[in-house]
Amino acid sequence: MGLSASALALLAQHGLHAEAIALANGTQLQLLSDVRVVSGKRLVAKATWQGQNVFAKLFAGTQASRYAQRDQQGILALQAAQIATPTILAFDQVQHSDVRVMLIEAIEDSQNAEVFYTQASPKARLHLLSQLVAIVAQQHQAGILQTDMYLKNFLVQSSGQNAIERIYSIDGDGIRKITALSQHQALQNLSTLLSKIDVIELEQHLPTWLALYTKTRGWSAPPDVQHVHQMIQKQRTEMASRYADRKVFRQCTDVQVAQNSQGFFACSTSFLHLPVPATAEALDAVMQQFTLLKDGNTCTVASTSVAGQTIVIKRYNIKNLGHRFSRMWRPSRAAVSWANAYRLQLLAVPTAKPIALLETRCAGLRGKAYFLSEYLDAPDLTEAFSGRLDGVSRAALVKAVVQLCYRLWRLQISHGDLKASNIKVLAGEPVLIDLDSMQQHRYAFFANRAHVKDLQRLMQNWKDDTSLYNAFVKSFKVVYADHTPLIQAKILSN
Structure with a gap:
């Protein structure tokens, strides 16, 4: 699969080549494909080292040593608590460089719990979630708090037919040792995990999971189900808002952003392969060539083809100067659509995939705005x-x-x-x-x-x-x- 452009850019900043990275201990590391890139700071990649498959974490920048040590300490804390986590094979740095490297064993036949959850049968999902609740309870019992509580920070090793063999806690960077973990902190942390679960599935099984958590912690009685449900709902709303209302409007893993005084353009990384027009003039020209689905005063909608894929372009028009001023302090309706499409995706509610967002600007005022999404060839x-x-x-x-x-x-x-x-x-x-x-x-x-x-x-x-x-x-x-x-x-x- 190879490395992404952002991964290659990070390596180039430090004069490194994926095919051969020399470590201070004299060994060679070869990167195969990236799993995660934090621009200018961190790269997680599948790699080979001394003839075996590994996961390599490269830490760069001024805080490289601090983050590398924090990650290592988190994994060691899990091991000390006898909570399953992949073994650290090497902790070193790149020759003649400040880039730190941590090599972790690759767990065969595994995938992160988020991927497993979305693909598993209902029975396998319930089994997964019960085990995750038990693991979180074990972490809390050991005074460990996973501050980045996402399904993707658990690794599921499974055999055929979604049979789970073992679950590993990963991402030592998010692990913190807490001297006195309060019940509120613990339930808040558990709620963060459960906020990632389908809302209907959660309602059906929350009492069972809380009973399991209570038993593992050795508590005399489970917490109030309604109280925990309210905590989960608050976490879910805040999570969705952080992602949909803020994150997808800046450069991130899911979105590429470009902006200047004339406008703001965001494109989903899933559709970067499409030559999507990135200016109002180009979009207007395309819309004139294809079928108009709606041609109203405030909104014009057209279906068009880009590189053989049919997409929908929705243009929100500015009627007059008064209308322009009324939109000055508010997000455009195109931006609202963009945010909500990502919100629904995050919450597993079916919607057309968002492709791009364009807002035109003039002297600080918003003008026409465009929301591009996939075309659904389906009846209403x-x-x-x-x-x-x-x-x-x-x-x-x-x-x-x-x-x-x-x-x-x-x-x-x-x-x-x-x-x-x-x-x-x-x-x-x-x-x-x-x-x-x-x-x-x-x-x-x-x-x-x-x-x-x-x-x-x-x-x-x-x-x-x-x-x-x-x-x-x-x-x-x-x-x-x-x-x-x-x-x-x-x-x-x-």
């Missing part, structure tokens, strides 16, 4: 229900839409315009589009109020189809354990 909800669906398929689609609504409610997300044309049906599953009115609410009161409006807007689509309307009512009644929003939306009566 109205078209799907108007098609040739048998009774079983129709019931399954109704349930899938209701489950999508329930997931959004539990995530405290409101769509803002939940009409049938804003829900595509891809392979029988509903996919949300048109995200410029979407919000993730910090407080449950506002989330519930907005969710009621979403439900009312959705049900308006079926007011002339009694059979379909009643099918939705029946499904809502089953999926929603708490009928309060359904009663407030007048879908159910008291």
